[in-house]
Amino acid sequence: MKILVCITHVPDTTTRITFTDNNTKFNGAGVQFIIGPYDDYALARAVELKETSGGTVTVINIGGPDTEPTIRKALAIGADDAIRINAEPTDGWFVAQQIAEIAKQNNYDLILMGRESIDYNGGQVHGMVAEILGMPSVSPVMQLEINGTTAKVAREIEGGKEYLELSLPFVAGCQEPIAEWKIPNMRGIMSARTKPLQVMEPFTHEQMTSLVNYELPAAKSGCKMIAADSPELLVSALKTEAKVI
Amino acid sequence: MAVLVFIEIAEGEIKKSSLEAVSYAKSVADAMGTSVTALALGTISNSELENAAKHGATKVLHAADAVYNNQVINAYTTALVEAAKAEGSTVIVLEKSSIVDAIAPRIAARLNASLASNVTELPNLSNGFEVECSIFTGKAFAVNKLTAPIKVLAIKKNAHAAIDHGTAATITAFNPSLSAADSAVKHISTEKATGDILLTEADIVVSGGRGLKASENWHLIENLAKTLGAATGCSKPVSDMHWRPHHEHVGQTGIKVSPSLYIAVGISGAIQHIAGISSSKVIVAINSDPEAPIFKAADYGIVGDAFQILPKLTAAFEAAK
Numbered sequence: 405m406k407i408l409v410c411i412t413h414v415p416d417t418t419t420r421i422t423f424t425d426n427n428t429k430f431n432g433a434g435v436q437f438i439i440g441p442y443d444d445y446a447l448a449r450a451v452e453l454k455e456t457s458g459g460t461v462t463v464i465n466i467g468g469p470d471t472e473p474t475i476r477k478a479l480a481i482g483a484d485d486a487i488r489i490n491a492e493p494t495d496g497w498f499v500a501q502q503i504a505e506i507a508k509q510n511n512y513d514l515i516l517m518g519r520e521s522i523d524y525n526g527g528q529v530h531g532m533v534a535e536i537l538g539m540p541s542v543s544p545v546m547q548l549e550i551n552g553t554t555a556k557v558a559r560e561i562e563g564g565k566e567y568l569e570l571s572l573p574f575v576a577g578c579q580e581p582i583a584e585w586k587i588p589n590m591r592g593i594m595s596a597r598t599k600p601l602q603v604m605e606p607f608t609h610e611q612m613t614s615l616v617n618y619e620l621p622a623a624k625s626g627c628k629m630i631a632a633d634s635p636e637l638l639v640s641a642l643k644t645e646a647k648v649i
Numbered sequence: 650m651a652v653l654v655f656i657e658i659a660e661g662e663i664k665k666s667s668l669e670a671v672s673y674a675k676s677v678a679d680a681m682g683t684s685v686t687a688l689a690l691g692t693i694s695n696s697e698l699e700n701a702a703k704h705g706a707t708k709v710l711h712a713a714d715a716v717y718n719n720q721v722i723n724a725y726t727t728a729l730v731e732a733a734k735a736e737g738s739t740v741i742v743l744e745k746s747s748i749v750d751a752i753a754p755r756i757a758a759r760l761n762a763s764l765a766s767n768v769t770e771l772p773n774l775s776n777g778f779e780v781e782c783s784i785f786t787g788k789a790f791a792v793n794k795l796t797a798p799i800k801v802l803a804i805k806k807n808a809h810a811a812i813d814h815g816t817a818a819t820i821t822a823f824n825p826s827l828s829a830a831d832s833a834v835k836h837i838s839t840e841k842a843t844g845d846i847l848l849t850e851a852d853i854v855v856s857g858g859r860g861l862k863a864s865e866n867w868h869l870i871e872n873l874a875k876t877l878g879a880a881t882g883c884s885k886p887v888s889d890m891h892w893r894p895h896h897e898h899v900g901q902t903g904i905k906v907s908p909s910l911y912i913a914v915g916i917s918g919a920i921q922h923i924a925g926i927s928s929s930k931v932i933v934a935i936n937s938d939p940e941a942p943i944f945k946a947a948d949y950g951i952v953g954d955a956f957q958i959l960p961k962l963t964a965a966f967e968a969a970k
Contacts, residue, residue: 417901417921421788441902496754496764519750522901524784524791526766531754540723540833543751546895556837561720561747562659562849563896564841570834577751580902581895612763616779616792621927627934627944632953635962638933639969641949646931648910649853649877649966 405459405550405572406510407450410503410517410529411478412440412493413471417522423618430523430618439474441585442518446576448583449548450516451482457550460484462510466493466502472601479596480588486599491606496528498611503529504536505607512573514555519544519577530577540570543577651686651708652678653738655729656701657746658693665850666806668704670744673809675705675816676771677740677802686710688732688823690725691717695820702818704811710735710823719836720748726755728825733760733799735823741801744808746849753803763795768804769928786901787927805928806849806907848897851880853910854929856899858884858922860915860936860955864892869959870914876966882906884916900925915955918943935959 415421416436424431439447450461463478465471466489475486489502507515515534520527527543534541546565547558550572557568560579588596630638642649654674656667674685687706689698691713698709710732716724725748733741733756741756743749745767757764767783769790778795783805848854855874857867867881874881881897888898899906901921911929915936916922923946926932934947935955944950951958 415785417924418919420920421785423789496766497758500754500758522786524766525786526764527750528754528757528764528766531751532758535726535755535758538830540830541751541755542722542834544747559720559747560896561839561841562847563845564839565896566720566839567837568834569837612757612761612797613765613793613795616794618784619781619790619792621787621790624946624948627947627950629950629952632951632958633961635951635958636965636968638949638951638962639965642910642931642933643969646910646948648931649969 405453405457405513407453407459407461407514407516408507408510408512409443409447409450409461409463409478409483410515411443411447411463411465411474412518412521412523413437413465413467413474414440414521414523417441421620427617427619428615437474439478440518440521442520442579444585445580445582446516446518446578447478447481447483448586449578451586452583453550454482462487464489464503464506466491466499468492475601476596477588479599480592481586482592484599486601488601488603489606490603495611495613496526496532498609500529500532500536501608501610502606504533507533507537514572515575516578519579527577530575534575539574541575541577542568542570544579545576546579546582548576548578548582650683651736651738652681652683652740652742653733653736654685654687654706655743655749656687656689657748658689658691661693661697663693663697663701664746665811666744666746668701668811669806669809670742670804671701671704671706672812673771673804674742675814676809677742680774681740684708686736686738688712688729690728691715698820699818702816703813705814705816706818707816709818709820711820712823712825719839721831721834721836722748722751722755723831723833724827725752726759727827727831729756730759731825732823739799741799742804743802744804744806749803753801757801760799760801761797762799762801763797764801764803765793765795766803768802769808771809772802783928786905786924788924807928807930846878846880848880848882848899848904848906852908853877853879854882854899854906854908855879855912855914856882856884856916857887857914858916859886866956867893869956873912873959873963873966876963884922913943913947914959916943917941918946
């Protein structure tokens with residue numbers, strides 16, 4: 405089975421977000437970048453599937469040269485090879501077109517990625533890639549079992565999940581608990597250095613949105629403290645002051 | 650030209666979030682000098698549809714085929730695309746949910762449209778079509794210009810109030826022509842917690858963290874939630890330890906909530922948790938540690954022992970009813 409895993413290169417979840425250039429650029433100074441947490445689940449499941457039923461795992465990232473350590477980490481976790489499309493990921497449509505083009509050239513049985521990236525939270529790319537390729541898409545996927553050319557999937561819905569069945573190939577946006585995150589071991593890290601990482605230029609530059617600027621939320625005016633022995637004061641504040649009950 | 654809005658049905662009723670979406674669509678339509686057409690998929694009564702219409706729609710398209718009673722991603726996509734074409738819609742409004750997350754990108758791609766996710770405000774039409782989107786899981790916003798002729802807006806909960814305009818609508822049967830591809834994904838079964846108030850829909854959320862010490866103590870959270878008509882949530886460590894099910898995990902990699910009132914009990918307030926709750930209107934923190942970061946995100950705080958405070962607080966809310 406040939407699996408393509410799409411990974412994002414995003415700030416660690418503990419990052420304090422700031423912007424530069426008149427609020428038009430993310431400030432990456434001093435920021436620790438990671439594989440998108442949801443993408444990391446997708447990657448872990450792909451590697452498990454390869455381990456149990458054979459095949460290959462290719463990772464793809466759309467980003468500049470600075471994303472290569474993140475890609476190497478994915479190779480250390482167990483992917484066989486990688487493709488980097490050398491461009492800033494400007495919007496979901498732009499990214500989806502690059503991935504779809506690579507998919508057209510390579511006929512993957514399965515295309516996995518996170519349900520959304522944790523920087524833009526768009527959750528757009530899985531559906532767009534599937535639509536371009538004329539494939540089914542399922543998201544957010546919590547369980548994924550493959551038997552021959554048939555997949556059984558659990559998809560999260562409000563307050564529970566639904567079980568679905570479909571044929572390969574398809575696109576899935578993944579989330580926990582599809583697999584446990586894998587931590588690269590020393591052998592993986594050593595072998596990742598020599599695994600193939602192909603760099604390609606974007607196939608198209610078309611995008612459907614453009615950034616005007618970023619904004620940070622207004623700071624909270626401060627927390628009003630209420631004595632532990634008079635919770636009724638909280639109730640009246642919520643009623644008369646905040647007017648939320 | 651009508652603004653098309655998607656009405657989501659859960660167990661025969663219109664979701665509250667969809668009423669917000671209809672009112673949002675009405676505000677957009679007013680600004681554009683057009684009207685709102687709503688699309689409902691699956692089994693639902695006409696009186697429920699009239700309720701949706703009241704919130705701002707003058708036309709309701711209803712595809713009643715039972716195939717839509719499950720969240721069929723492909724069929725929903727086709728139905729919305731066909732409705733958009735039939736109405737000549739250049740703006741399509743959907744409110745974020747599990748099914749909307751799955752269909753919005755497909756709809757946008759099929760219509761060559763611009764897609765904005767997590768929209769928090771009405772669009773600014775003074776200079777093209779600009780929308781504000783929540784990014785970095787609520788830690789920031791991006792103002793995006795939507796440059797394609799058709800715009801798909803996936804709005805966040807609370808982006809707009811549900812307003813009863815008293816509008817009446819014509820309800821028209823609608824039969825999208827589905828293809829074989831639309832049934833490529835077979836629905837086997839659904840597993841759902843019944844009777845609970847949905848976290849993503851709830852107006853009030855009460856969440857517990859490690860400070861509750863064990864799953865046996867959750868009745869304290871549940872009693873308070875019951876008194877308030879609230880949904881219950883939890884922090885990531887709590888769901889990781891299986892004290893509570895995964896679908897209650899609130900935070901950056903769990904459910905993002907935006908209720909009017911969020912009450913965090915025994916949750917220290919890791920940045921990932923704050924990210925998932927930051928679009929709540931009012932946040933209350935109850936924690937034994939006065940230095941806990943949750944107080945920096947909160948509007949009201951109580952420092953003290955949750956085991957003593959919760960019963961008293963529940964009684965105080967009960968008394969104030």
